[in-house]
Amino acid sequence: xxxxxxxxxxxxTRTLQVAGAGVAALLALSACSSSDDTSDSSDAAKSSTSSxxxxxxxxxxxxxxxxxxxxxxxxxxxxxxxxGTEVTFSFGGSDSLAASVxxxxxxxxxxxxxxxxxxxxxxxxxxxxxxxxxxxxxxxIATLPGNPDKxxxxxxxxxxxxxxxxxxxxxxxxxxxxxxxxxxxxxxTPVSYEQDVKSALTKVELKEADAAxxxxxxxxxxxxxxxxxxxxxxxxxxxxxxxxxxxxxxxTAAAKAFIALVRSPEGQKVLTDAGFLxxxx
Amino acid sequence: MSDPxxxxxxxxxxxxxxxxxxxxxxxxxxxxxxxxxxxxxLLPALVGLVFLLLxxxxxxxxAPWGSLSEQLAKPEVWQALRLSLFSATAATAVSLVLGVPxxxxxxxxxxxxxxxxRALVTLPLxxxxxxxxxxxxxxxxxxGVVGRLLDxxxxxxxxxxxxxxxxxxxxxxxxxxxxxxxxxxRAADPRYxxxxxxxxxxxxxxxxxxxxxxxxxGIAAGSVLAxxxxxxxxxATITFAGNFPGRTQTMPLAVYLALQxxxxxxxxxxxxxxxxxxxxxxxxxxxxxxxxx
Amino acid sequence: MTETDPVTAxxxxxxxxxxxxxxxxxxxxxxxxxxxxxxxVALLGPNGAGKTTALRALAGLTPLSExxxxxxxxxxxxxxxxxxxxxxxxxxxYLLFPHLSALDNIAFGPRCRGVPKAEARTxxxxxxxxxxxxxxxxxxxxxxxxGQAQRVAVARALATRPRLLLLDEPLAALDARTRLDxxxxxxxxxxxxxxxxxxxxxxxxxxxxxADRLVVVExxxxxxxxxxxxxxxxxxxxxxxxxxGLNLYRGEAxxxxxxxxxxxxxxxxxxxxGPVFVAFPPGAVTLHRDRPSGSSARNLWQCRVAGLxxxxxxxxxxxxxxxxxxxxxxxxxxxxxxxxxxxxxxxxVKAAQTHAYPx
Numbered sequence: 032x033x034x035x036x037x038x039x040x041x042x043x044t045r046t047l048q049v050a051g052a053g054v055a056a057l058l059a060l061s062a063c064s065s066s067d068d069t070s071d072s073s074d075a076a077k078s079s080t081s082s083x084x085x086x087x088x089x090x091x092x093x094x095x096x097x098x099x100x101x102x103x104x105x106x107x108x109x110x111x112x113x114x115g116t117e118v119t120f121s122f123g124g125s126d127s128l129a130a131s132v133x134x135x136x137x138x139x140x141x142x143x144x145x146x147x148x149x150x151x152x153x154x155x156x157x158x159x160x161x162x163x164x165x166x167x168x169x170x171x172i173a174t175l176p177g178n179p180d181k182x183x184x185x186x187x188x189x190x191x192x193x194x195x196x197x198x199x200x201x202x203x204x205x206x207x208x209x210x211x212x213x214x215x216x217x218x219x220t221p222v223s224y225e226q227d228v229k230s231a232l233t234k235v236e237l238k239e240a241d242a243a244x245x246x247x248x249x250x251x252x253x254x255x256x257x258x259x260x261x262x263x264x265x266x267x268x269x270x271x272x273x274x275x276x277x278x279x280x281x282x283t284a285a286a287k288a289f290i291a292l293v294r295s296p297e298g299q300k301v302l303t304d305a306g307f308l309x310x311x312x
Numbered sequence: 313m314s315d316p317x318x319x320x321x322x323x324x325x326x327x328x329x330x331x332x333x334x335x336x337x338x339x340x341x342x343x344x345x346x347x348x349x350x351x352x353x354l355l356p357a358l359v360g361l362v363f364l365l366l367x368x369x370x371x372x373x374x375a376p377w378g379s380l381s382e383q384l385a386k387p388e389v390w391q392a393l394r395l396s397l398f399s400a401t402a403a404t405a406v407s408l409v410l411g412v413p414x415x416x417x418x419x420x421x422x423x424x425x426x427x428x429x430r431a432l433v434t435l436p437l438x439x440x441x442x443x444x445x446x447x448x449x450x451x452x453x454x455x456g457v458v459g460r461l462l463d464x465x466x467x468x469x470x471x472x473x474x475x476x477x478x479x480x481x482x483x484x485x486x487x488x489x490x491x492x493x494x495x496x497x498r499a500a501d502p503r504y505x506x507x508x509x510x511x512x513x514x515x516x517x518x519x520x521x522x523x524x525x526x527x528x529x530g531i532a533a534g535s536v537l538a539x540x541x542x543x544x545x546x547x548a549t550i551t552f553a554g555n556f557p558g559r560t561q562t563m564p565l566a567v568y569l570a571l572q573x574x575x576x577x578x579x580x581x582x583x584x585x586x587x588x589x590x591x592x593x594x595x596x597x598x599x600x601x602x603x604x605x
Numbered sequence: 606m607t608e609t610d611p612v613t614a615x616x617x618x619x620x621x622x623x624x625x626x627x628x629x630x631x632x633x634x635x636x637x638x639x640x641x642x643x644x645x646v647a648l649l650g651p652n653g654a655g656k657t658t659a660l661r662a663l664a665g666l667t668p669l670s671e672x673x674x675x676x677x678x679x680x681x682x683x684x685x686x687x688x689x690x691x692x693x694x695x696x697x698x699y700l701l702f703p704h705l706s707a708l709d710n711i712a713f714g715p716r717c718r719g720v721p722k723a724e725a726r727t728x729x730x731x732x733x734x735x736x737x738x739x740x741x742x743x744x745x746x747x748x749x750x751x752g753q754a755q756r757v758a759v760a761r762a763l764a765t766r767p768r769l770l771l772l773d774e775p776l777a778a779l780d781a782r783t784r785l786d787x788x789x790x791x792x793x794x795x796x797x798x799x800x801x802x803x804x805x806x807x808x809x810x811x812x813x814x815x816a817d818r819l820v821v822v823e824x825x826x827x828x829x830x831x832x833x834x835x836x837x838x839x840x841x842x843x844x845x846x847x848x849x850g851l852n853l854y855r856g857e858a859x860x861x862x863x864x865x866x867x868x869x870x871x872x873x874x875x876x877x878x879g880p881v882f883v884a885f886p887p888g889a890v891t892l893h894r895d896r897p898s899g900s901s902a903r904n905l906w907q908c909r910v911a912g913l914x915x916x917x918x919x920x921x922x923x924x925x926x927x928x929x930x931x932x933x934x935x936x937x938x939x940x941x942x943x944x945x946x947x948x949x950x951x952x953x954v955k956a957a958q959t960h961a962y963p964x
Binding site (some may be wrong): 511526 | 664666688694700702704705714717855
């Protein structure tokens with residue numbers, strides 16, 4: 032209850048903040064006074080506190096759809112550690128997010144599902160720091176619960192009569208799947224090239240398709256609605272997830288702190304729990 | 313939309329002997345005013361016009377004219393266009409076959425809960441198309457309420473097929489037709505049906521030979537609306553029928569996916585779709601809408 | 606055309622025998638109607654009297670309520686749907702199908718009743734010929750004049766060879782001049798028609814010219830019926846009196862004197878006893894500025910002018926006073942008398958010009 036009301040207050044003040052810098056300064060003062068009451072800051076938060084002890088305001092994070100669950104959890108953690116801050120997310124396909132960023136959308140942090148989509152942003156010079164890989168995601172086959180079709184390998188997906196959906200080649204999961212298929216010289220004709228990984232998974236969840244090639248994290252997030260089948264070829268197509276501070280960031284200090292949290296051991300734990308792999312060192 | 317069907321103006325038409333020549337049919341011009349429009353109307357009207365046209369102009373301005381021929385040379389473009397035209401037309405046909413009788417039922421009969429049925433019919437108008445697509449999956453998917461039976465009895469599955477595209481498009485487009493035809497039916501004089509009945513026509517014959525021709529302009533207008541809606545349909549289609557080139561990838565799907573990494577291709581595709589729909593709509597308007605009334 | 610006693614048209618016999626009962630809310634229509642083949646019956650009445658409802662009931666477009674019955678040529682039609690009744694209807698505004706040519710409008714009925722297309726069109730062409738509209742075969746209804754459309758509507762109704770022809774205000778939609786021609790033609794067609802025709806109108810002239818028998822309906826019931834001349838000479842309600850243009854009074858007769866319920870007495874030529882109606886035309890009234898001394902008229906009343914209006918080439922004067930009445934005067938006479946609303950005048954009517962008949 033208390034968190035909810037606190038959140039509402041912050042939301043109303045957020046609009047005011049945009050109105051003028053003076054108001055923002057006032058808010059920073061009030062945030063400062065309340066931060067004295069909190070003592071349960073995480074390590075990551077502490078590390079960022081050292082550089083910028085009085086974090087406040089809103090951090091806007093554009094993140095790939097597959098990061099939704101873990102980033103939402105991290106956002107809450109961040110807000111708790113830095114009272115007076117708010118993390119707002121925009122989750123979506125990495126490509127459309129990249130297009131929004133280069134189109135001038137107000138964002139502080141961009142976390143993409145592939146270096147290729149991150150490159151769209153960096154090529155335009157919209158990133159303030161060089162992007163760094165914070166997790167990796169591996170493909171997995173999602174089958175119906177109990178795996179009634181006895182799918183054990185990528186090759187099994189090419190069996191005739193099996194309805195398989197892939198992501199469209201224009202989105203990272205589709206590109207990755209294609210890479211894995213090419214590496215193992217398999218020719219797979221799916222019934223559909225879905226526009227993103229979530230819709231591919233939905234088709235299996237609704238039992239319209241027998242299998243889909245999606246990310247491990249998605250299989251994990253779907254719980255028992257689908258069953259995951261690992262396949263060795265997925266090692267050929269592991270997606271690196273880069274994160275970067277954006278050039279037009281309005282709240283650089285808080286944005287930096289958030290990136291630090293993502294890369295901190297706590298952040299990594301949340302992400303690996305969701306099924307992500309730690310970045311290759 | 314179109315002129316409501318009016319009984320022939322006999323009552324107020326003086327005999328030609330008196331006025332020297334039979335009067336022409338009710339004109340459209342009397343409602344049109346001469347002189348300038350008042351500013352409070354003119355200004356928002358112009359802003360509205362600009363608002364609607366500006367994005368289209370931008371599309372033209374930013375079109376990759378240099379590489380356009382190269383973009384359009386791709387067979388995928390024509391494949392998607394062909395599929396779009398076919399499925400939109402098929403969806404319109406489905407809407408006509410099912411929607412016109414439905415509109416008649418709503419306009420001409422009394423039954424308990426008619427108001428509710430009418431509201432439900434228009435539901436797909438407000439439903440986000442993606443939700444419509446999910447609902448269709450739940451109903452007609454392989455594992456859906458009815459789809460399960462279709463699969464086990466007839467071995468028919470709709471998702472991921474062109475038929476599925478038609479179903480998804482008809483689902484979102486039919487309400488436009490029903491609303492349009494129902495409105496025309498309400499405006500049409502039901503006594504023509506009675507006149508036909510006194511001449512020996514059954515209710516169905518009266519509908520077929522009298523009512524149907526009378527409401528033809530409304531049906532045409534409704535069909536065009538439905539067709540246009542079906543042509544632009546994206547959410548329900550990609551959700552219910554998926555996306556596979558040549559089978560279920562219609563133009564809007566192709567545009568959306570091209571937008572992911574090749575905005576030039578997307579703009580080129582959009583231009584083609586725009587051009588084709590403008591051509592078809594303009595053609596139909598000239599032929600049907602004006603001739604019928 | 607022989608006048609047939611309506612009572613003889615029994616359910617088993619030829620012609621129409623109907624009791625049209627329709628209840629709708631507080632309104633109740635209850636009209637007995639019978640006619641022999643060849644009869645033309647006019648249902649005459651003010652707006653809202655239920656004439657059109659009666660017609661719709663005959664056509665089957667409005668169901669009969671309990672107590673109603675409908676026999677035609679010995680066949681019971683109460684439950685027969687409209688499309689199966691041998692009934693033709695000419696609707697008030699004709700309702701010609703706007704998308705069909707005149708020819709196809711006429712051929713529509715025969716086609717629906719199973720006549721092959723070519724045959725139906727041949728028949729329709731013959732009908733157009735008979736109506737003098739042969740050159741309008743391909744014309745759409747909206748290009749027809751009112752009179753032409755009316756004739757097409759009549760032909761369309763007759764083309765199914767109905768045993769009962771219903772006409773709803775067949776001339777109401779026409780202007781005065783067309784009306785004259787069309788009325789004459791319609792009379793001709795109705796005279797030729799061998800089955801029963803029922804005509805609904807609020808125009809007494811149409812009724813009297815076209816029909817053999819008038820049935821006057823007021824507020825859902827029959828108030829008077831009879832031949833046109835009977836009705837015209839002896840109206841029994843104020844509505845009919847007004848229609849046929851008579852002053853009508855109700856009173857108690859004692860020999861040549863009729864004592865009115867409220868007001869003075871009228872001297873008549875008929876010798877009657879008991880309740881009677883007295884009627885005389887407005888033209889029979891003479892007005893005087895001063896009390897006439899040497900007048901032989903015994904019917905003399907002092908009145909006040911309530912209103913004046915032109916009525917044809919005459920002036921109709923509405924009078925109140927001892928006896929409310931209408932008088933028709935020439936424009937010259939009106940001017941000479943210097944009549945204006947409020948003027949006080951004396952009205953006389955010769956006994957010979959009154960008509961008294963039992964109520």
